[in-house]
Amino acid sequence: MTIRNVRDHGQRYRPRMACLKKVENVVLEMQDPKTGVKSQTQRLVITTIPHAITGEDIVAWIANRFKTDAAEARAMGTMMVAFGYIYPLQDHKRLILKPDTSLYRFQTPYFWPAQQWLVEDTDYAIYLAKRNIRKKGMLELYEQEQYNNLYKWMNHKWDFIVMQAKEQYRAGKERKKPDRVVFDCQERAYWVVHRPPPGTVSAMDYGHDRMVDPNMEEKKTPDYYRRIIMFIQQCIMRPRVKSSVSIGALIKYTTTYKEHDPFLHTCLPSSPWITDDVTYWTLNMPNVETPTKMRVERWTFSFGELLMDPRGRADFRLFLKKEFSGENLAFWEACEDLKWGAAETMKEKAQQIYKTFLARGAPRWINIDGKTMDITVKGLAHPHRYVLDAAQTHIYMLMKKDSYGRYLKSPVFKETQKKAVAPESHRFTETQLEQNAKRRRPSLSPIILRQQEEEQKAKLAASGPVDITQVMSKLERKQKN
Amino acid sequence: MSRWRQSVVEIQTRKRQVNECERAQATLSKVTACFQQMATSLGSNMDGNFLREELEETRTVAHKICSGLHRRLLSLLIEMEQGQEDKEQVERLWVIFLSSLENFQQDLKKIKVLQEIFPLTQRKDRQALINAGYAGGTSEVAARAAMVQTPWLSIEETASPDLKNHIVEIDVLLEEMFQRVNVPLWSVEPTQQAWLEGVSTQDGGQEEDESLEDIMEVEVVSQNNTSGCCNHHNCKVGCLLCLLS
Numbered sequence: 001m002t003i004r005n006v007r008d009h010g011q012r013y014r015p016r017m018a019c020l021k022k023v024e025n026v027v028l029e030m031q032d033p034k035t036g037v038k039s040q041t042q043r044l045v046i047t048t049i050p051h052a053i054t055g056e057d058i059v060a061w062i063a064n065r066f067k068t069d070a071a072e073a074r075a076m077g078t079m080m081v082a083f084g085y086i087y088p089l090q091d092h093k094r095l096i097l098k099p100d101t102s103l104y105r106f107q108t109p110y111f112w113p114a115q116q117w118l119v120e121d122t123d124y125a126i127y128l129a130k131r132n133i134r135k136k137g138m139l140e141l142y143e144q145e146q147y148n149n150l151y152k153w154m155n156h157k158w159d160f161i162v163m164q165a166k167e168q169y170r171a172g173k174e175r176k177k178p179d180r181v182v183f184d185c186q187e188r189a190y191w192v193v194h195r196p197p198p199g200t201v202s203a204m205d206y207g208h209d210r211m212v213d214p215n216m217e218e219k220k221t222p223d224y225y226r227r228i229i230m231f232i233q234q235c236i237m238r239p240r241v242k243s244s245v246s247i248g249a250l251i252k253y254t255t256t257y258k259e260h261d262p263f264l265h266t267c268l269p270s271s272p273w274i275t276d277d278v279t280y281w282t283l284n285m286p287n288v289e290t291p292t293k294m295r296v297e298r299w300t301f302s303f304g305e306l307l308m309d310p311r312g313r314a315d316f317r318l319f320l321k322k323e324f325s326g327e328n329l330a331f332w333e334a335c336e337d338l339k340w341g342a343a344e345t346m347k348e349k350a351q352q353i354y355k356t357f358l359a360r361g362a363p364r365w366i367n368i369d370g371k372t373m374d375i376t377v378k379g380l381a382h383p384h385r386y387v388l389d390a391a392q393t394h395i396y397m398l399m400k401k402d403s404y405g406r407y408l409k410s411p412v413f414k415e416t417q418k419k420a421v422a423p424e425s426h427r428f429t430e431t432q433l434e435q436n437a438k439r440r441r442p443s444l445s446p447i448i449l450r451q452q453e454e455e456q457k458a459k460l461a462a463s464g465p466v467d468i469t470q471v472m473s474k475l476e477r478k479q480k481n
Numbered sequence: 482m483s484r485w486r487q488s489v490v491e492i493q494t495r496k497r498q499v500n501e502c503e504r505a506q507a508t509l510s511k512v513t514a515c516f517q518q519m520a521t522s523l524g525s526n527m528d529g530n531f532l533r534e535e536l537e538e539t540r541t542v543a544h545k546i547c548s549g550l551h552r553r554l555l556s557l558l559i560e561m562e563q564g565q566e567d568k569e570q571v572e573r574l575w576v577i578f579l580s581s582l583e584n585f586q587q588d589l590k591k592i593k594v595l596q597e598i599f600p601l602t603q604r605k606d607r608q609a610l611i612n613a614g615y616a617g618g619t620s621e622v623a624a625r626a627a628m629v630q631t632p633w634l635s636i637e638e639t640a641s642p643d644l645k646n647h648i649v650e651i652d653v654l655l656e657e658m659f660q661r662v663n664v665p666l667w668s669v670e671p672t673q674q675a676w677l678e679g680v681s682t683q684d685g686g687q688e689e690d691e692s693l694e695d696i697m698e699v700e701v702v703s704q705n706n707t708s709g710c711c712n713h714h715n716c717k718v719g720c721l722l723c724l725l726s
Contacts, residue, residue, distance in 0.1 A: 133679055
């Protein structure tokens with residue numbers, strides 16, 4: 001534990017845009033006439049514009065300055081383009097660095113991204129209005145949508161926006177032609193970064209806003225010291241584990257899950273975040289009929305994995321039904337429902353569970369030892385959310401040690417394993433990728449998913465639990481005959 | 482009889498004041514737009530003491546217009562009662578002025594930060610200036626801003642603050658405006674319809690601006706002779722009329 005860890009204060013500090021300052025310093029270094037990036041003149045039909053730089057020069061400079069290889073330099077260069085410090089002169093909507101003779105130019109500092117303030121919608125509205133004036137209404141589809149949105153919710157400011165747009169347009173016309181071209185390119189590049197057109201990846205997605213500026217030095221007031229003392233005390237009080245043990249656990253976890261992590265291993269058929277094709281998600285829906293092979297393999301890793309996956313739990317339930325020991329799982333699920341459910345129905349739920357599972361002669365009586373039963377019954381006199389915790393843990397351990405092993409060897413599981421699908425990896429061409437990007441649609445609303453869950457639960461309840469007394473009576477009747 | 486004549490005179494003075502404020506708002510827009518255009522050169526290879534002086538002068542002009550306009554609008558709004566014909570117009574002006582101030586303050590904050598990053602006090606600071614591709618200066622823009630006329634520009638003498646205080650002053654101004662006058666911002670209806678500014682042909686010389694976009698496309702022809710006129714992989718057209726990008 002170092003002092004730096006304490007200063008974190010457990011806030012899991014996300015250095016949101018603190019990297020911008022560092023990128024700025026690199027950009028400033030690139031300007032040096034002797035050691036900076038070589039620039040050339042861009043030749044247009046009517047004029048020439050200086051200070052154009054090629055992608056390969058940028059990559060070479062970065063690789064030289066930071067002593068890295070070309071791939072790393074290219075990645076860093078792409079980051080600078082994605083942030084908007086350098087913009088491409090051709091193919092302006094794709095914010096990547098091409099390590100060839102494609103031309104780029106530095107963005108003027110006025111249009112640099114800043115950590116201190118958000119990019120305002122008012123400015124974007126003014127820009128769109130300006131663009132509308134220039135192109136006489138021929139804006140792109142996404143720009144038109146944005147314009148209409150902004151007109152709707154900035155309606156009261158609209159006079160100001162149009163007036164300012166016209167004035168800015170006229171002010172821009174005062175400049176000489178080459179400078180006007182440069183300014184237009186700069187402004188367009190700025191808005192590609194901060195209001196990316198569909199299909200463009202910009203670096204401006206930074207997650208949640210923090211309440212406190214992470215770059216600001218905190219004043220050392222008595223309150224501050226009080227807080228530090230409190231956090232250090234908590235740090236000292238935390239329980240410790242031998243590092244060999246924790247590292248061993250980490251290694252075991254990573255070796256088990258190595259191939260199941262979409263970041264570290266290829267995701268079959270393809271990662272929807274990369275190829276915009278959602279087959280992976282549809283194949284892995286919570287209650288799909290045939291699970292994927294990877295998913296079934298995960299059920300063999302631990303009992304917890306099996307239970308947490310809805311499809312796995314359904315399979316386990318089927319196995320237990322065949323073995324006539326479904327009451328354990330039903331009890332466990334009822335306890336979960338009690339723990340996570342609404343507070344108003346808690347008392348009735350606890351009573352219902354007692355009647356169904358714990359009372360003497362109950363229809364679905366579960367087998368727990370005397371001590372746990374004692375504690376539970378005593379606790380049920382004053383029921384609360386966690387009153388059945390001891391019994392639930394006992395049953396969980398029972399299932400884990402006994403049923404789980406048998407499940408893995410059972411025909412039910414082997415059947416599921418056989419039927420599991422192993423999808424082929426997708427191989428998309430560039431055009432197909434673009435089409436996929438255009439066809440992106442929002443996924444099922446969580447409301448609908450919850451409705452489906454509730455329907456499933458109702459179906460399960462309707463199909464009726466296997467009542468042990470009913471089964472015994474059936475067997476008796478059979479014997480009689 | 483004389484009471485009627487008095488109210489007519491009142492109405493006329495008020496109308497004159499409102500028109501004055503409208504024209505002042507238009508000039509404020511002009512000045513802030515020019516200010517922004519000049520601010521884009523800060524930190525670039527065209528930055529220099531000359532640019533910074535021009536920015537200071539423009540800022541002073543803007544400050545004078547702001548303070549005068551603020552005083553007049555405030556007095557108009559306070560003395561006007563509900564239901565008078567010009568009230569809507571004055572409220573609209575109020576909202577426009579508010580938005581103008583906020584926008585201008587943002588620009589001021591930006592140039593304050595930029596001036597800190599690029600101090601220009603030493604010789605070597607010039608080497609750090611960004612090669613943004615500018616070739617000419619912004620003197621014409623500054624001249625455009627300097628040429629504005631408002632009735633009180635030459636008459637009233639208000640002390641103009643330095644940059645940091647100006648930003649703080651606008652904050653104070655905005656707070657005061659929100660507190661003293663109870664104008665619901667959302668109730669103001671704009672006079673401009675959506676998309677209309679693209680249709681009107683008041684700005685002459687718009688035809689030549691089409692070519693700005695074409696210019697930015699055309700240059701690719703000279704670079705890449707092999708795969709068509711642009712880097713788009715579907716482009717097999719080797720001519721200037723390619724619209725793919």
